[in-house]
Amino acid sequence: AVRLRVREALGARQPVGEVKVQGWVRSVRSQKEVLFxxxxxxxxxxxxxxxxxxxLEDRDLxxxxxxxxxxxxxxxxxxxxxxxxxxxxxxxxxxCDTWLFPLKxxxxxxxxxxxxxxxxxxxxxxxxxxxxIRSEATAAIHSFFQDNGYVHIHTPIITSNDCExxxxxxxxxxxxxxxxxxxxxxxxxxxxxLTVSGQLHLEVMAxxxxxxxxxxxTFRAENSQSRRHLAEFYMVEAELSFTESLQDIMQVMEDxxxxxxxxxxxxxxxxxxxxxxxxxxxQLFFFFFFPxxxxxxxxxxxxxxxxxxxxxTFKPEWGCDLQTEHEKYLVKHCGDVPVFVIxxxxxxxxxxMRDNEDGPQHTVAAVxxxxxxxxxxxxxSLREExxxxxxxxxRRLGLADAYQWYLDLRKFGSxxxxxxxxGFERYLxxxxxxxxxxxxxxxxxxxxxxxx
Numbered sequence: 013a014v015r016l017r018v019r020e021a022l023g024a025r026q027p028v029g030e031v032k033v034q035g036w037v038r039s040v041r042s043q044k045e046v047l048f049x050x051x052x053x054x055x056x057x058x059x060x061x062x063x064x065x066x067x068l069e070d071r072d073l074x075x076x077x078x079x080x081x082x083x084x085x086x087x088x089x090x091x092x093x094x095x096x097x098x099x100x101x102x103x104x105x106x107x108c109d110t111w112l113f114p115l116k117x118x119x120x121x122x123x124x125x126x127x128x129x130x131x132x133x134x135x136x137x138x139x140x141x142x143x144x145i146r147s148e149a150t151a152a153i154h155s156f157f158q159d160n161g162y163v164h165i166h167t168p169i170i171t172s173n174d175c176e177x178x179x180x181x182x183x184x185x186x187x188x189x190x191x192x193x194x195x196x197x198x199x200x201x202x203x204x205x206l207t208v209s210g211q212l213h214l215e216v217m218a219x220x221x222x223x224x225x226x227x228x229x230t231f232r233a234e235n236s237q238s239r240r241h242l243a244e245f246y247m248v249e250a251e252l253s254f255t256e257s258l259q260d261i262m263q264v265m266e267d268x269x270x271x272x273x274x275x276x277x278x279x280x281x282x283x284x285x286x287x288x289x290x291x292x293x294x295q296l297f298f299f300f301f302f303p304x305x306x307x308x309x310x311x312x313x314x315x316x317x318x319x320x321x322x323x324x325t326f327k328p329e330w331g332c333d334l335q336t337e338h339e340k341y342l343v344k345h346c347g348d349v350p351v352f353v354i355x356x357x358x359x360x361x362x363x364x365m366r367d368n369e370d371g372p373q374h375t376v377a378a379v380x381x382x383x384x385x386x387x388x389x390x391x392x393s394l395r396e397e398x399x400x401x402x403x404x405x406x407r408r409l410g411l412a413d414a415y416q417w418y419l420d421l422r423k424f425g426s427x428x429x430x431x432x433x434x435g436f437e438r439y440l441x442x443x444x445x446x447x448x449x450x451x452x453x454x455x456x457x458x459x460x461x462x463x464x
Contacts, residue, residue, distance in 0.1 A: 013082050019055035020084055024095050028085040033060060033097060034105070036135065037077050038145035039117055039352045043067055051079060051092035054134075057141055057282045061088065075117040076108030076135070106229060109153055120290065123451045130463045136208050138291065142452060145276055146440060152275035153227060153248055153436075156268055162223040162250065167210030169229060172202050173414065175228050180233045182206040182243075206231035209433060212250040212364075212418065215395060218429050219421055225250040227436070233458045239448040240336070240386065243310035244457040251431035258379050258427075261392045261430045262307070262352055265381055269350075273443055283445065292445020306351045310334075311373065313342055320345075329372065334380075337431070339387035350389075351382045365406050366417075366430075379432070392432025397422060 013030040021033055035053035042048075047066050050059035062081050073079070080103045088096040114129050115121060115136055126133035133139045157164065170184065184206060186199050198204065212225040214330070217224045230247045250264060277284055308316070317328035317338055327337045334342075334353070343351055343456040350404040358367065358374040365376035377394040396402045406412040440452040455464055 016085070017055040018053045018058075018060045018068065019430075020050065020094065020146075021060050021095055021097065021376060022058055024057060024085055027087060027095075031085050031097070032080060032082045033062075035060075035078070037073065037075055037079055038076060040073060040151065042066060049073070049079075049081075051081065052140075054144075057144075057286060058093070060104070061090075061093060061096040062099050063096055065104060068099060069101045070102070070104055072104040072107040074108055074110045076110060076113045076115065076180060077104050078106035078108075080105055084110070102329075106341070123291075123446075123448065127456075134454065138286065139451075140284045141280070142440070142444070142446075143454060145283050145444065146279050146452070146454075147434075148279045149272055149276050149440065152225070152272040152279075153268065155275070157223075157250065157331050160223070162225045163217070164223045165210075165214060165224050166218045167207065167213040167226045167249075168230065169207050170200075170204050170211075170269045172200070172204055172209045173212060179207065182231050182233050195362065206343070207248065208232055210249050211431060211433065212271075214249055214351050215364075215418075215421065218251040218253045218431070219425065219427075222253040223250070235460060237432070239450070240438065240451055242453065242456055242458050243448075244454065246436035247433050248436055249431065249433040251429060253427050253429045255394070255430050256428045257356055258377050258394060258430070261432055262381075262392070263409045264381055265305065265367050265379075265392065265434070267434055269439075272439075276443065287444040287446065291449060292447075306346045306349050307354065308342070308346075309354055310356045310375065313338075316345055324356075331360065333360055336387045337365060339351075339382045343382050343387075344390045346443075348384050350384075352379055353382060354379045356380075361393070361404070361408055363394050363411065363415075365398045366392075367401050367405075377430075381434075383442045385445065385447075386438050389438050389442060390434040392430065393403050394428065394430040397426045397428050399423060401424070 013032040014028060016031050016033055018033060018035055033051060037049040038052045038059045040049055047069055049062040051062060052059040081097060082101045083097050083099040085095050086098050088094060114132060121136060123138065126136050126139060127247050127310050134143060163241045182205060184204050200354050207230055209230055210228065212228055214224050228246065229244055233243065252260065286289040313325065313334065314328055314330050320341060322341060328338055336390055355368060355375040356378040358376050361376050361378050365378050368375045368377055375430040379392050380388050381390040383389045399419065403419060403423055406415055436451050437452045441449055446452050450458065
């Protein structure tokens with residue numbers, strides 16, 4: 013017998029003589045003349061209908077049980093499906109106690125409910141769709157960069173530098189070191205941390221390959237339970253050499269976004285539809301256009317916020333960071349479309365951003381992309397490639413020794429360059445209209461929660 017995935021069986025053009033299909037039972041319906049099963053193996057949202065003689069019924073044949081069905085694939089008389097499986101044998105590979113199983117047949121469980129069962133929630137339709145979309149989106153992002161001549165770099169997860177100057181770092185030590193904390197010896201001889209960004213390592217590589225990217229886990233020890241923060245999340249980061257304008261960086265952000273999204277929509281139409289129908293039906297999805305009107309400077313953003321009739325929890329002031337409430341207002345103000353905010357205050361941003369050398373309101377060439385429902389999706393900048401500027405800034409911050417290697421990059425064939433990072437989970441939140449970031453990652457990690 014030919015082994016078919018459910019997806020292949022559903023898409024078959026003509027009947028097939030001897031096949032076997034393996035999967036989990038999504039529904040069982042027993043009638044006097046006929047037994048109906050729906051089985052799913054994760055290859056598609058739709059399940060395959062199995063039609064069998066009632067004599068094949070088994071008390072272990074229940075919702076959630078794992079089965080192997082052998083029989084003939086035939087045209088289905090129902091207009092809802094193309095093919096169905098006429099069973100000759102049904103073997104229960106693994107029974108499932110339906111009383112104890114937290115997922116119930118034909119119930120649309122809310123995302124908050126299934127979040128309590130990280131080891132079982134992938135068997136739920138919504139999470140199944142999410143994980144297929146996540147897999148396709150990952151592949152689409154890799155293809156985008158490969159097709160555009162970028163070299164993929166594995167940047168390290170363990171690092172000795174704090175890229176953002178963010179301070180919210182996870183420090184790592186061996187279990188042995190923890191128990192003998194009195195006499196501190198580091199495994200690496202220096203304090204080591206989980207990475208907050210691969211950017212600095214990408215800048216090293218951009219000195220040899222012109223276009224590089226990385227896509228991997230990043231960590232922030234923010235004590236936040238918010239619906240847009242995780243302690244471990246995935247980040248897509250790119251660095252481009254020989255680029256002198258923020259416009260170039262914004263163009264790559266936009267092209268990446270459009271390409272990945274159109275690929276996902278064409279490869280997983282049913283999975284995406286499930287979200288747009290049941291999870292975020294009210295949301296309008298503008299995916300393919302970025303109106304040029306929605307590029308504003310930080311100065312314009314602050315002026316707009318100050319004119320707003322709305323009262324904010326955090327008063328908008330020049331020199332302060334934009335809070336989520338500010339980001340959401342700006343997106344709404346611009347007509348609920350993605351907004352690029354450029355040229356942020358010098359003192360607000362990390363040392364590596366390029367000095368605009370402008371008037372009294374001193375700014376750097378930074379850009380953030382804000383999107384509806386999520387707020388900040390991408391952040392990027394031109395990097396400071398001029399040695400004197402970078403040196404004096406690092407000296408003022410007392411970081412010149414720690415970043416000697418970074419200054420070296422500016423001494424040996426330095427070029428104007430820039431790059432950006434995009435939070436992958438936030439991207440999925442935006443495209444699918446998912447309210448809580450904990451529902452777009454297989455195993456969420458956040459403060460006070462590390463299940464499994």
